Amino acid sequence: MMQPKSRVKIVGEEILSNGWTRLSSYLLDYIDRKGATQRLKREVYHRTPAACILLYDPKRDLVVLVRQFRLAVHLNGDPAWMIEVPAGLLDDDHPEQAIRREAMEETGYRLREARFLFKSYPSPGAIAEVVHFFVSFIDTADRIAEGGGLAEEHEDIEVLEIPLDEATRMIETGEIFDTKTIVLLQWAALNRHKIR
Numbered sequence: 001m002m003q004p005k006s007r008v009k010i011v012g013e014e015i016l017s018n019g020w021t022r023l024s025s026y027l028l029d030y031i032d033r034k035g036a037t038q039r040l041k042r043e044v045y046h047r048t049p050a051a052c053i054l055l056y057d058p059k060r061d062l063v064v065l066v067r068q069f070r071l072a073v074h075l076n077g078d079p080a081w082m083i084e085v086p087a088g089l090l091d092d093d094h095p096e097q098a099i100r101r102e103a104m105e106e107t108g109y110r111l112r113e114a115r116f117l118f119k120s121y122p123s124p125g126a127i128a129e130v131v132h133f134f135v136s137f138i139d140t141a142d143r144i145a146e147g148g149g150l151a152e153e154h155e156d157i158e159v160l161e162i163p164l165d166e167a168t169r170m171i172e173t174g175e176i177f178d179t180k181t182i183v184l185l186q187w188a189a190l191n192r193h194k195i196r
């Protein structure tokens, strides 16, 4: 089999938009499985890498989630104050450094450890974003600030402490419908015997 890299040649990039995030239209020559070269046009939204984390308190058997307004969800007509695990863009930091910073800014919890679980592409058909997933075991004593997000960035984040079983049920009821949050709550359900 041909090496994957030699099957793809970028022929051109047209920048369609270069605001908060760059949106490009690419022309590429792609050699398919039969060896034929296809010239393809593909749009890519160059989101920067991100990280997210499940904050689980084993003593209280609860998770710390955040609720904030998401415009894209609002435009789709879905309930837009979304319940999510804390998450954020890496902003050129190492994923662990970034998620420690985001956990503090959004929830006020200072993490003792942050364990890397896996990385994932939430929407690989069009979006370059890769998300690094973490888990951290927390205790009430670790909450040293209010959280709520950065005022200068107009973040308006509500911190929620929800029993793990209830949060898992909220996937079934449709109250939690953010992918990274579903993935981490399902990770907790799969690893229940190890974390409780």
Ligand SMILES: Nc1nc2c(ncn2[C@@H]2O[C@H](COP(=O)(O)OP(=O)(O)O[C@H]3O[C@H](CO)[C@@H](O)[C@H](O)[C@@H]3O)[C@@H](O)[C@H]2O)c(=O)[nH]1
Pocket: 020, 047, 049, 050, 051, 052, 087, 088, 089, 102, 129, 131, 153, 154, 155, 178, 180
């Ligand atoms: N000026 C400007 N600011 C923006 C824009 N989009 C986002 N911001 C600001 O950029 C900051 C991003 O906050 P983070 O905590 O770093 O990221 P996040 O929005 O929580 O992102 C995480 O969740 C998203 C939804 O699941 C993910 O898409 C993202 O990759 C990441 O996981 C916020 O202050 C937000 O207001 C924009 O178009 N323009």
Ligand SMILES: [Mg+2]
Pocket: 086, 087, 088, 089, 102, 106
């Ligand atoms: Mg965030």
